[in-house]
Amino acid sequence: MGDHKDQGINIDPAFVRALAELLDDTQLSEIEVEDGDRKVRVARTLTAAAAAPVAFAPAAPAAAPLAPPAPAAAPPPAADSFADAVKSPMVGTVYLAPEPGAPTFASVGSSVKEGDTVLIIEAMKVMNPITAPTSGTLKAVHVENSQPVEFDQPLFTIG
Structure with missing residues (x-):
């Protein structure tokens, strides 16, 4: 051939x-x-015939009595610690220092003034400073260096 x-x-x-x-x-x-x-x-x-078969769970009988709902578990205390946290205004990558090997902008326990940069978020190759909204002591940093963050994710707490 x-x-x-x-x-x-x-x-x-x-x-x-x-x-x-x-x-x-x-x-x-x-x-x-x-x-x-x-x-x-x-x-x-x-074709649809070549696709993997889909299995469905049988529906519960309509006459089956519903079990009473379990009592709601108490919310974890950690969730309350984010109530006063400064939250991410965007999706991106967090950096706690201005460049690799440099000291962090602020560390837990240090005092910050309103407008001081606490960290930066890189989004689409742009470095966006995230500043302290008020003066006070940096009580907690809820993210790690080079960590990806989502919109509205807690970043840090000032007290």
């Missing part, structure tokens, strides 16, 4: 068949192989 010529590219049907078999063996939907300026892509369309 040999190689076939199609628009200037040599195609080896046995190689294409081997790629198709690899798709079946691995349950992949497509595979692409590149060799220099030659590129071969084999893809298949998955």
Whole structure:
């Protein structure tokens, strides 16, 4: 049988068949192989019948009595410690120092003045200083250096 010529590219049907078999063996939907300026892509369309079956849990009988709700557990005390915390205004990465190896902007127990930078959050390659909203003592830092943070996540507490 040999190689076939199609628009200037040599195609080896046995190689294409081997790629198709690899798709079946691995349950992949497509595979692409590149060799220099030659590129071969084999893809298949998955049908609903080929998708993995989905199992559903049986519904509870309608006449089954509902159990009384368990008493609510007391909220963990740590959650209360964030009530006065300064929270992140953005998603990003926290840095407690101006650059690697430099001392931190502020440490727990140190006094800070309103407007002092306590940490920075890098978001989209921009360094955003997070400043103390009031003067006082830095009571706690709730994040670690180089930690990713989410919007509204507690950062630090000043007392």
